[in-house]
Amino acid sequence: MKEVIRFFDCFAGIGGFYYGVQQIKSNKYEFRHVAYCEIDKSAQKFYDVACSSEGTQKIQDVKDIKTKKNPNGIMVSDFDILFAGFPCQSFSNVGYRKGFDDPRGQLFFYILDMLDYYKPKYFVLENVQKIHTIQNGSLLDEMKKALCEIGNGYILHTWNLLASDYGLPQKRNRIFFCGIRKDLTEPKGISEPPVVDLKTAKYPTTWHLLEKGAVDPKHYIPQGSRRTILTKPSNWEGDVNIDNAIARPLTATMAKWHRANQDNYFSEAYIAGTDPYVRPSVNLDTEPIRRITPLEGFRLQGFPDKYAEIAKNLKLAYSTQYKLIGNALPVNLAQAVIEHFLNSYL
Template sequence: MNKYSELREELGFAKTKQYDDDNAILTHYLQTVEEGNYGEYKKAAKQIIKESEKFQNGSSLRLPFEFDVPFPPPNNPKFTFIDLFAGIGGIRLAFQNLGGQCVFSSEWNEYSKKTYELNFGEVPFGDITKEETKNFIPKGFDVLCAGFPCQAFSIAGKRGGFEDTRGTLFFDVAEVIKKHQPKAFFLENVKGLRSHDGGKTLATILNVLRNDLGYFVPEPEIMNAKNFGVPQNRERIFIVGFRSDLDIDSFEYPAPLEKKKTIKSILEKEEVSVKYYLSTQYLKTLIEHKARHADKGNGFGYEIIPEDGVANAVVCGGMGRERNLIYDHRLTNFIPVTKIKGDVNREGIRKMTPKEWRALQGFPKEFIIEVSDVQAYKQFGNSVAVPAIQATAKKLLECLSIML
């Protein structure tokens, strides 16, 4: 147990309330107290500490608190940002790597909150659509970051403005921008946002950001992870914006790196468990499924990626794992460790492991995974390619004249 875990235990937090807003309040306060960036955390956090069993006897909490987690808040941060729809913290990691301090995070999924806390020592707040959650966002942060879900707007016969986005999660992002007026924002979404609802969704988003909120927003860019140091063909749309009073009127997205990586660079160095190898029955099912679609002229089905190839985009469900199978002939023990139909295949065909998906998304090996494989695949599939985010964040910060 590390120091942070000990503190959590001493404060009397039961497992049943491990990821509630009391924990979010306390961990946010402990992360921001030294820099004085706390918003509504201070009063609430002190009340939580006061009521805890540990401090009933008059003991005091030593501040600032030192987090012994893989990615603690930076000393002497160069800028501040908030992390909405945070997932497991891929966007946070990119901005934190550049010297930023996250002063607020929000994520509703309990499993993602667990992974986030293990790595950053912070429990994200819950539902960002709730006013009580928004009220904890501190004033004066520099950059808003959000990987918000894609939703259609009801804009028939309307101009597609701020009010037309009510009831969608983008509205909550826009509302926070409107209230807090950060210097800049970084938004990430699926490539399909560009064509979603016949292009109306993106048009509405840009109209709100540019005309209703008054930000300079260059044309969004489709960025591919494979161009920024990870062997994954993952295209996502990035949208950046700058507050009008900063007089920023141009922005260039980062150019692709010349050197591309291949699958071989991210594979585990040692033999992996037999549980990742396909059974003969499952492999037969995949082959038949692909053949049926091929007869219909479709390209659906499993795919085996060569070592010198690039992975398909990792996703949280469906054929995500089966579209990224590999050959690995290092297996020495073919005795199944899970219930399977048939035997373990002898062709060396296996799924990539969660650690390999972690590498495909550009997370460092220090990033802790303590959830089940099912949750790990889901979390990394739903996350972001960190190097692509970081390259874009660097360009954004340069526009703000933040020394890196």
């Protein structure tokens, strides 16, 4: 008989962890969705539709959850594993990497409070890779020490992974913290999840997932913004290349028309081409060039096409859709990490 693993999806977003576990097929265990927590109203609406959350406990704010420090809070339904992609703006380049000096970074302490009070068997946490550079790595060391010592103690595995190594054509780095209670097992030397050959993936490159037909004209770079977006200032490092076979990391502010060194833009010549690995010669002044569409953004994060339809039915503005997409956890990473971690111990 399979072990039922009840999961609490905290800082749930649009369901990167949720959809990741739906892809896992095991003879030893199966998942049951018991609760989720998400404060963003648009993400809540999306999650309610996309993640079949009817009958699942819904909590808006992690600060309202019952813990030793908050004895009058909301008691979470019994759960065996905590998933939490806790807000990363304070740890990212865009957030200037303030860490625990930023209130958003301090939400990590609420995770510790939940682990201390509920003592789940397992946890899988996720954040931006840049967290390891804050305070020369000392912040990450503090976090790891706290996770190992909280409650009765956890055996911790930490992996720094890249989405393009797990079936998604996107250079998106994420760090994962996977823990199992010390009283359940002996420590094991577990390497990171095995890499997936991108050439065998559903979308080996961005070209494979780009919409080849007509798209909303709003996705094309406004003529007055072209020079700013597509030209590299002389004092900048990096490149402003468009038509990248492997996408730059998606951002939550894609709707703002960032410079091409930060976001992803594609020419009609590339989209209509036949070789995803060759950038065509493009006249940057006249060639129609566009950003990715929401459908393409969902695909780059590993979500099914129905997600774009859900967003459309909810009448979400493009800026809202891009925010939800950019803040999401890549599904393929969630699946690879959870499956590898649990299979190593169960």
